[in-house]
Amino acid sequence: MKYSSTSTMKSAWLPGANWPVDSRDGRYIFLGNAVKYIGKKMFPDAWTDDDPNIAFSGRGFEQHQRVQATINLLGTAIARGDLGFALRPHDGGAFKLPRSGRDGWATFSLDDWNVDDFSQLFRSCKMYDGAHRINIGELDWIYVEQVGLKKLAAASEQSNASAIDTILSDAANAHLSPYLKLMLDLALRLKIGPDNQMKKDAIVAEVRQAWGSLPPSARLQEAMATLLREPDSQAGKAQRKK
Incomplete structure (x- = not known):
C-alpha cells in the first residue's frame, strides 16, 4: 500500500521554511508559489502572502476562507487533468511525471488528488513518488505546469469579473x-x-x-x-x- 500520509509533516508555510526554486526553464512552478499566484488573482484586494501560514496554523477565519478557495481551485484543476503536475526530489534532480502503476510497482498519478480535502497536500507541498525503497526519506516537492497555471489564472480573473458585473448589475436595480x-x-x-x-x-x-x-x-x-x-x-x- 502506498505511503502518502502528510498529516504529520511540517507545514511548508512556516516562517523561515526553505522552499525549492521554480524550474530554471520556467516550465514548472513550485506549488507554494502557485498558491500565492492564484490567491492574488482570486482576491486582488484582500490576499496577502501571510494568508496560507495563518490559515494552515488554524488562525484567521477570512484567511482560511481565501486559502481554502484557492487550494480547492488548484486541487480540482490538477485532479481533472486541466493543470499538469510533477514531482521533484527534495534536494533537486530530474522532474518526475505522473504515471500509472506497472507490474505491481507503486507510482503516483492523478489518483493521488482524488481526496476529500486538499489541505494536507497544500500544507506540506509534498508527495510520495511511490518508488519502492528501504528508506523513503524526504518526500518530493510538488510542482505544477506554468502554462496551465497561467490559463487557470486567466479563467479565475474572468470569473471574478463576471461575478463583479453581476453584483453591480443587481445593485443598479436595488x-x-x-x-x-x-x-x-x-x-x-x-x-x-x-x-x-x-x-x-x-x-x-x-x-x-x-x-x-x-x-x-x-x-x-x-x-x-x-x-x-x-x-x-x-x-x-x-x-x-x-
Missing part, C-alpha cells in the same frame, strides 16, 4: 437610500480602501461637506465615517493615507 449613495460616492471619490485609511475626523469633515439637504444628524455623520473605515482602523492597525 434601491439605495440617500445615505448609502453618499457613502458609496465618498468611498469612490476618496479612494478609501484597506491600504488607504483616512483619519476618522477627516472623513467626518468630508461627510458633512457632502451632506447637502439631508436631515442634520451629527450622530449619523460619525457613524458613516466609522463604517467607511476598516475595523482594524479603530485599533490603529490599518494603514492610513499619508
Whole structure:
C-alpha cells in the first residue's frame, strides 16, 4: 500500500521554511508559489502572502476562507487533468511525471488528488513518488505546469469579473437610500480602501461637506465615517493615507 500520509509533516508555510526554486526553464512552478499566484488573482484586494501560514496554523477565519478557495481551485484543476503536475526530489534532480502503476510497482498519478480535502497536500507541498525503497526519506516537492497555471489564472480573473458585473448589475436595480449613495460616492471619490485609511475626523469633515439637504444628524455623520473605515482602523492597525 502506498505511503502518502502528510498529516504529520511540517507545514511548508512556516516562517523561515526553505522552499525549492521554480524550474530554471520556467516550465514548472513550485506549488507554494502557485498558491500565492492564484490567491492574488482570486482576491486582488484582500490576499496577502501571510494568508496560507495563518490559515494552515488554524488562525484567521477570512484567511482560511481565501486559502481554502484557492487550494480547492488548484486541487480540482490538477485532479481533472486541466493543470499538469510533477514531482521533484527534495534536494533537486530530474522532474518526475505522473504515471500509472506497472507490474505491481507503486507510482503516483492523478489518483493521488482524488481526496476529500486538499489541505494536507497544500500544507506540506509534498508527495510520495511511490518508488519502492528501504528508506523513503524526504518526500518530493510538488510542482505544477506554468502554462496551465497561467490559463487557470486567466479563467479565475474572468470569473471574478463576471461575478463583479453581476453584483453591480443587481445593485443598479436595488434601491439605495440617500445615505448609502453618499457613502458609496465618498468611498469612490476618496479612494478609501484597506491600504488607504483616512483619519476618522477627516472623513467626518468630508461627510458633512457632502451632506447637502439631508436631515442634520451629527450622530449619523460619525457613524458613516466609522463604517467607511476598516475595523482594524479603530485599533490603529490599518494603514492610513499619508
